[in-house]
Amino acid sequence: MSAASRTRHRRTDRGAVLGLPRRTPTSKSPNILAGLGSVIWLALVAVPLYYLVLTSLRGEDNYLSQGALAWSGLTLGNYGDALRLGFLGYALNSIVVTGATILLVLGLALPAAYAIVRGESRAVRIAFQVILLGLAIPAQAVIVPVYLIITRLNLYDSLVAIILPTAAFSLPIAIIVLTSTLRDVPKELYESMTVDGAGTATIFARLVLPLARPGVITVGIFAGIGAWNGFLFPLVLTQSEELRVLPLGLSTFQSQYTTNVPGLMAAVVLSALPIFALYLFGRRQLLSGLTAGFGK
Amino acid sequence: MIGSTLERRPARRADSSAPRRPGRAGRTDRPGILWAAPALLFFGVFALFPIVLVAWLSLTEWSGLGDPVFVGLDNWLALPQDPEAPGAVWSTVRLTVLCWAVQTPLALLLGVWAAGQQRNRAVLSALFFLPLLLSTAAIALLGHSMFDPNFGLAEVVGPLVGVPDGNFLGNSDLALYMVIGVLTWQFVPFHALIYQAAARQIPRMLYEAAAIDGAGRFRRFLSITLPQLRHTIVASSVLILVGSLTYFETVLLLTGGGPGTASRVLPLHMYIQGFRAFEMGDASVLAVLLVAVGTLLSVLVVRVTGYSRMTSEREGL
Numbered sequence: 001m002s003a004a005s006r007t008r009h010r011r012t013d014r015g016a017v018l019g020l021p022r023r024t025p026t027s028k029s030p031n032i033l034a035g036l037g038s039v040i041w042l043a044l045v046a047v048p049l050y051y052l053v054l055t056s057l058r059g060e061d062n063y064l065s066q067g068a069l070a071w072s073g074l075t076l077g078n079y080g081d082a083l084r085l086g087f088l089g090y091a092l093n094s095i096v097v098t099g100a101t102i103l104l105v106l107g108l109a110l111p112a113a114y115a116i117v118r119g120e121s122r123a124v125r126i127a128f129q130v131i132l133l134g135l136a137i138p139a140q141a142v143i144v145p146v147y148l149i150i151t152r153l154n155l156y157d158s159l160v161a162i163i164l165p166t167a168a169f170s171l172p173i174a175i176i177v178l179t180s181t182l183r184d185v186p187k188e189l190y191e192s193m194t195v196d197g198a199g200t201a202t203i204f205a206r207l208v209l210p211l212a213r214p215g216v217i218t219v220g221i222f223a224g225i226g227a228w229n230g231f232l233f234p235l236v237l238t239q240s241e242e243l244r245v246l247p248l249g250l251s252t253f254q255s256q257y258t259t260n261v262p263g264l265m266a267a268v269v270l271s272a273l274p275i276f277a278l279y280l281f282g283r284r285q286l287l288s289g290l291t292a293g294f295g296k
Numbered sequence: 297m298i299g300s301t302l303e304r305r306p307a308r309r310a311d312s313s314a315p316r317r318p319g320r321a322g323r324t325d326r327p328g329i330l331w332a333a334p335a336l337l338f339f340g341v342f343a344l345f346p347i348v349l350v351a352w353l354s355l356t357e358w359s360g361l362g363d364p365v366f367v368g369l370d371n372w373l374a375l376p377q378d379p380e381a382p383g384a385v386w387s388t389v390r391l392t393v394l395c396w397a398v399q400t401p402l403a404l405l406l407g408v409w410a411a412g413q414q415r416n417r418a419v420l421s422a423l424f425f426l427p428l429l430l431s432t433a434a435i436a437l438l439g440h441s442m443f444d445p446n447f448g449l450a451e452v453v454g455p456l457v458g459v460p461d462g463n464f465l466g467n468s469d470l471a472l473y474m475v476i477g478v479l480t481w482q483f484v485p486f487h488a489l490i491y492q493a494a495a496r497q498i499p500r501m502l503y504e505a506a507a508i509d510g511a512g513r514f515r516r517f518l519s520i521t522l523p524q525l526r527h528t529i530v531a532s533s534v535l536i537l538v539g540s541l542t543y544f545e546t547v548l549l550l551t552g553g554g555p556g557t558a559s560r561v562l563p564l565h566m567y568i569q570g571f572r573a574f575e576m577g578d579a580s581v582l583a584v585l586l587v588a589v590g591t592l593l594s595v596l597v598v599r600v601t602g603y604s605r606m607t608s609e610r611e612g613l
Contacts, residue, residue, distance in 0.1 A: 031513065034405075034409050037405060037406075037409070038406075038409060038417075038420055038424075041402075041406060041424060042420060042423060042424070044481065045423060045424055045426060045427060045481070045485075046423065047449075048438055048439075048442060048481065049426060049427075051438075051442055051449055052438050055441065063447060064447060067447070067451065067452070068447065068448055068449045068451055068452050069449070069452065107334075108334050108335040108338055109335055111327070111331040111332065111334070111335070112331065112332040112334075112335035112336070114327055114331055115327040115328065115329065115330075115331035115332040116332065118326055118327050119326055119327050119328060119329070119331070119332070120326050121326075121328055121329055123328075123329040124327075124328070124329050124332055127329060127332045127336050128332075130336065130339075130340075130344070131335070131336070131339060133344075134339055134343050134344060136538075136590075136591060136594065137343050137344075137346075137347060137587070138538060138539075138541075138542035138543075138586070138587070138590060140542040140543065140544060140563050140566075140567075140583075140586070141347075141350065141542055141563075141583045141586050141587045141590070142343070142346035142347060142349075142350055142583065143567070143570070143571075143583075144350060144353055144566075144570050144576050144579050144580050144583060145345075145346035145347075145349035145350045145353060145580075146342060146346050147360070147570075147571075147576075148349065148353070148358075148364075148576075149341065149342070149345070149346065149349070151360075164338075164342055165342045165343075167338070168338055168339050168341070168342030168343050169342070169343060171335055171338065171339045171343075172339070175335065200326070200327045200331070204327070204331075228431070229431030229432060229433075229434075231431065231432050231433045231545050232545055235545075236571060246431070246433075247431045247432065247433035247434070248433070250431075250433050250434060250437055251433050251436075251437065251549055253437075254437055254440065254549075261441050261444070261447065264437060264441065265438070265441065268430070268434045268437055268438060271431065271434055272429050272430050272431070272434060275429045276429050279426075279429055283422070287425070287428075287489060290428055290486065290489065291486065291489050291490055291493065294490045294493065294531070
């Protein structure tokens with residue numbers, strides 16, 4: 001909110017800074033190179049997306065006979081096909097995995113961030129260092145041992161098998177974001193609650209939870225998108241068709257219905273709709289979630 | 297400490313009507329390690345312990361079923377005889393270097409451009425970041441369909457760029473570059489977003505002072521923007537390098553490592569060894585190597601660039 005108003009306030013100055021032809025003597029010419037570059041990038045981004053949406057709307061026969069980018073015989077039928085071919089089941093699995101991952105990440109990261117910000121013991125500081133270390137671990141490099149652990153826990157081929165490691169790998173960023181949010185809470189607030197006789201649990205429930213809200217939203221989006229788009233853990237840790245999440249489901253659409261490309265493209269569009277809706281209605285929160293850990 | 301707080305408080309807030317209980321023994325406002333324990337335990341089991349476990353697994357023979365059998369250094373000694381390994385290493389090096397060389401300048405320029413507050417930039421930026429909304433699988437499948445030589449866009453574009461049959465993915469000279477192209481499309485918006493946020497933090501007065509001194513746009517970019525963004529450049533570069541080194545989902549879905557093994561990068565080779573050939577020991581050797589090289593690379597980048605000294609970007613202000 002305040003950032004937006006600050007942004008508006010600064011706009012006139014920014015033009016000068018970045019060399020735009022706006023009431024500044026410093027730069028009179030428009031930045032032609034930058035303009036050109038941006039148009040090229042626009043084309044690079046727009047053409048595949050245009051192709052995606054257009055193909056998803058073309059009838060299968062039309063796609064096979066009229067060549068790429070033909071603007072005829074448009075139909076919504078592919079979306080119906082995608083829904084019939086198991087999309088809804090995949091979406092449901094993705095919703096369960098995403099919801100559970102968000103809850104698990106927040107449930108673990110919030111108390112941890114509280115301990116890191118307010119705790120005084122050495123153990124807490126070491127814990128924070130250990131978790132920071134974890135930022136450097138690529139999930140791809142540990143799929144074999146994670147597979148071993150999941151099979152030993154008798155969780156192989158279940159949604160829980162996807163949720164646990166997905167949440168674990170979201171934890172470092174989640175804790176970093178929440179820690180920096182809680183650091184902004186004035187010390188006096190904690191102290192005055194202690195004076196009023198509140199213990200750690202009460203402070204956590206009445207002070208930390210409400211004030212951590214901006215961080216909670218960022219972390220929720222970050223963890224949620226990670227889970228929604230996650231492909232690796234579902235690929236390695238599940239095998240049943242009933243347990244496929246969306247990204248995995250899409251990839252099997254590809255192998256099963258090689259000829260029905262329009263149907264596949266419709267499924268791709270559908271799978272991105274929730275995030276697209278978030279982009280339309282909560283762009284700032286979505287972007288801060290996507291770049292969590294790099295925010296400021 | 298709590299005691300002293302208690303003594304000071306009433307004096308300052310004499311009118312407060314809240315009932316005040318003296319702090320009971322053993323009750324403190326300081327959360328202990330127990331609050332962090334669940335997160336730590338969870339993270340330990342699924343992220344830290346696997347790092348140790350993968351090193352041990354690299355010393356075992358395991359097909360994914362039953363128990364791993366300790367075989368000492370056998371898997372490590374067999375590595376030089378792996379016929380796919382040299383090709384995979386070379387593909388990985390090319391992919392990593394090219395991804396960095398292509399993505400960094402693109403993301404930097406786009407991010408700095410998008411940091412401007414002009415209306416047209418704001419509108420276009422909203423479009424520029426759209427690839428961020430699609431998952432890896434979605435982007436790879438879209439790419440796969442576009443590059444389809446019979447019905448995709450490749451059929452139209454191919455003849456224009458010297459690939460008459462439009463078979464980009466089936467051409468062993470081109471497949472890896474197509475992967476790099478798709479990865480660039482996927483990840484540049486993310487890095488541009490980081491650069492955009494960082495560029496907006498650059499103090500305005502630097503540019504004003506430079507403008508007074510008569511520095512042109514190019515000079516200002518070189519002497520102000522780039523040095524001011526150096527921490528972001530390092531952070532983004534480390535992400536790209538380590539990411540390119542370990543990320544294989546896109547290759548798997550786009551080319552499957554093919555044609556033949558033309559685009560089989562090391563992490564994909566690891567996945568295929570482990571989950572297609574069920575040689576988990578060999579896969580673990582590759583995993584250990586990837587983690588080691590990735591860590592080495594990021595430490596190197598951080599050292600060489602002086603990022604570790606954490607000097608302020610606001611020096612001299």
